[in-house]
Amino acid sequence: MDIHEYQAKELFRAAGIPVPPGRVATTPDEARAIAEELGGSVVVKAQVHSGGRGKAGGVKLATSPDEAASHAEAILGMSIRGLEVKQVLVTVAEDIASEAYVGILVDRATQRPMFMVSAEGGVDIEEVAATNPDAIRKLRVDPRYGLLPHQAYGLANFLYTDPGQVKQATRIMAQLYNAFVENSCSMAEINPLIVTPNGEVKAIDAKVSIDESALFRLPEVEKLRDLDAEPPAETRAREAGLSFVKLDGNVGCCVNGAGLAMATMDLVKTYGGEPANFLDIGGSSNPDKVVAALEIITADPNVKAILFNIFGGITRCDDVARGIVEASNRIRIEPPIVIRLTGTNEAEALEILSEAGFSAFTGMDEVVQKAVDLAAQA
Amino acid sequence: MSIFIDDSTRLVVQGITGRDGSFHTSQMVEYGTHVVAGVTPGKGGQHFTAQNGTRIPIFNTVEEAVEQEGANTAAVYVPPAFAAGAVMEAADAGIAFVVAITEGIPVLDMTRAAQFVRDRGARLLGPNCPGAITPGVAKVGIIPGQITTPGPVGVVSRSGTLTYEAVAQLTAAGIGQTTCVGIGGDPVIGTDFIDTLRAFGEDPDTEAVVMIGEIGGTDEQEAAAWARENLEIPVVGFIAGQTAPPGRRMGHAGAIISGSSGTAEEKMKAFEENGIAVARRPVDIRDLVRECLGT
Structure with missing residues (x-):
């Protein structure tokens, strides 16, 4: 789960990391009031779950409260990589002497939290990694012991030469690691970590992703979820216990299992079509889930054909068949549905479907070809 | 021949009385897997009866299942909040092969649990996996x-x-x-x-x-x-x-x-x-x- 910069900064602040003061505004008047309260120059920053905010014109410096209000007016409502800006962060503008990068993520290869730090901050770290890998220092933390003092010092010492700055950065490394673990992050990033002209080390940007699987024990963090930041269909899918990702094609896909769902999308493409979505109805079958899946798929006006690909293991084919029949009674489904069911309780499923006037396939290739053809004809 | 599981597999099912654990225990028993024990804390001393009538003793801890029934393999069907703990319990009890079926275990929990299992010289399969099957001999998982x-x-x-x-x-x-x-x-x-x-x-x-x-x-x-x-x-x-x-x-x-x-x-x-x-x-x-x- 991605959270906004202002929320990430709250988590950092709670961990003791120095962060410039600021608050979030949803109207130009609010932005003006916050700028007045903060005094001096402020930065108005679009709060969307996307990188490249600066390049898109979503980050602007204001030297007066009125200017802050006019920047907020321009930024609120703008679209950054398809996401509408609904909030801006108004925060004190810091003078910058130097910029560094500090990030932690879980390194899959070593299965450990991994720090990446670089004195080349304020830019895309992937680009630094590609062009100048020596400018990045990596440190894998043994989760049994956590970040040891000498390791935190070593990271800080790689970034700075001034002893005072090294000392401040050492503390920030430890605080960031604690925030990462306590909030079950999958990623936490300060870019840039700045030094001010008078030698203070501060985080002026913050990016945090939380491990979805850990949210059950982090109710306070769960509250940070911004439902406006995800498409309504994905909110609906999550609440129904479905995995759903919207795509741009016209073949709606409903599959059980993530691997099979991806392979089904790929096969749609192989046969000349384009998938409209990724949708995994999950393991335990329940007719209600199938109804929810069909509601979500049919809400997309691009969908011209709907493809079911079910390999019954734990999922029972008859449950899926019941869900399809129930959905067709409950909601209006315009696009044609083609169904492939095989495995557990396949015979019962075929009977339920044929009674309701649906026909079903047993092979994956033929059903995908059929769906692609129907979508092309529509 | 086969890998990881064979006729010598003696399975303990962690979370045997749960919805998934009980269903799949019956499936594994019917397939011919030697399911020798189940673990559900607080239900030690009771028995689990598989769909085909096989009675399987339930213990409070994996340690007891190892001592009394000679379990050498564990299948974990425990809910996500407790699953990493269940994996470590199995390895601590001397189980050589731990299969974690559970989906949705926090990643940081697994960084510790995976290391814990390795440190004890045991093998972990999963989590969020369907397990393994040696056709005609035994299956552990789903x-x-x-x-x-x-x-x-x-x-x-x-x-x-x-x-x-x-x-x-x-x-x-x-x-x-x-x-x-x-x-x-x-x-x-x-x-x-x-x-x-x-x-x-x-x-x-x-x-x-x-x-x-x-x-x-x-x-x-x-x-x-x-x-x-x-x-x-x-x-x-x-x-x-x-x-x-x-x-x-x-x-x-x-x-x-x-x-x-x-x-x-x-x-x-x-x-x-x-x-x-x-x-x-x-x-x-x-x-x-x-x-x-x-x-």
């Missing part, structure tokens, strides 16, 4: 028994139902399997592709391997390079997620293209460069295996 048949092909995969698809097609074509192994769809897992390929390489009966990967991470790329140097039997590969957009999690917690790394294209290229035959469609897996076996 892979449907009826789609498999004994034979010379080893199957290893990050996915569940996609594996069933491939295995069912092999079986329908008369090509059997030594063992089918689901390593799981999470970013932090116990047994990886290389561990499984190594085991298949050491198994005298496995004549070819099917390796089914997906987007995210670099496990497939590393396994391909390893196989070129170390594996004498042929490998057929498939990667799911060619149409997946970057930065989006595709169901599995580990199935995500980060930046430009972990794409299907990159993985298929690594397969080809290392002599692994790449199936473009699931149905091609069967045909390529046939070619490998010369049948």
